[in-house]
Amino acid sequence: MSVGEIRVAINSDQDIVSARQKGRVVANELGFSSGDATLIATAISELARNIVSYARKGQITIRQVNGLNRRGIAVIADDEGPGIADIRQALRDGFSTSGSLGLGLPGVRRLMDEFEITSQLGKGTTVMVKKWRP
């Protein structure tokens, strides 16, 4: 079984909900537990929230990823916003505007198995996260 690529444009709070919903459907289809699906939905929310608050608009792409003996879900959040000047700082706890320990990008990194970020000032930011099925 294979899951096609799903794209959700992110412009508003409403779009965050539809990205969460798509993520949950894909997670369920790939056989993730409902607990893991909740964590995936949470990671999607945090990424989409970042798009809405910093870049105003962007998109979330959700797709299946295949490893040698495993499969999982990939979530890609990209935007053409202002970009991040200091990525290391953005990944440190307490630096996001959320203020709380563990929320924002550092939180997403802890919920997922893999985390990649690229950003260019004035051009935008792309975050790709993966979670493998246990």
Place this chain on the structure above:
Amino acid sequence: MKSAVRSKPKPHANFEDEYRSSFDEYAGGGGELALGRAYELGRRALNEHKSLVEIASLHHETVLAMVRDAKSEKRTEELIQAGSEFLAECLSPYEMAHRGFQDAVKALRQLNETLEEEIKRIAYAVHDEAGQLLVAVHLALSEMALDLPQPQQGQVTRIRELLNEVEKHLRRYSHELRPTILDDLGWVPAIRFLADGVSKRANIPIRIEASFSGRLPGAIETTLYRIVQEALTNAVKHAEAKNLWIRAWKENLALCCSVRDDGVGFDPNQLQTSPHRKGLGLIAMQERVSAIGGTLRIESRPGNGTELSIRLPLEGNHANSHRTRG
């Protein structure tokens, strides 16, 4: 019962009301929109410092109220299922924060270990390297003294006596910095050695009462040694104590220790709010203790002495093997 509120809640509506109305919405088929709201509620609860226990009981009350009104067994089952889904969503921000705290505690432990390594290095430098230099000075002096007339030879002897004193002090300080006794014999002998030195220097009697013997997990021995060391320093420097008491005992699954003095005391509330030099030492103590899951309490009143109580869980700290000297 009020009828379900379907409109989007106001951003600063009462948390409890919003929780109830959002769950009502989810149980009525609200789907992802309502789950998204549960997640936002969890985020808000985290920022408002709501405890998990508060959320759990709010959730319980919310579900129970709806179950009471349920018309059928099937509806009850649906509500319970919806309840667990909704709660999981609301708690997911707490899961993120929890993982963050786990990482932070790990980093704190590593920092303490690095610090201990650094202290070892300094202790070694003071003891061995400075000690060797002193030996060289001794030799140079005695060589020089051979060519000097009698009166100056007496002066050189006095200088050499002073150098012996310096060496004795260096040795003492280096052992207190990183007592090899702590690694070799354990906490009780190390504390006796430390207290003996402090007592002689400050001319204050220190009584030690330890109702256990044998070794403790490595992390506990080091932490407890550092805390008592800091407490003794504080008592001597700031408290004008006439007597000091150290007590240590095992209680259930914890190790307890108290350091008490009969000095001038202070107002602990004032200490916590002012960024005082003394306060920094206490914060460092607090951090060391929390890194291994313990608690630290300070009781003091102006004119009534000070008592520092520490409680360290033995469970979970056993995995740390004893360090070997190196």
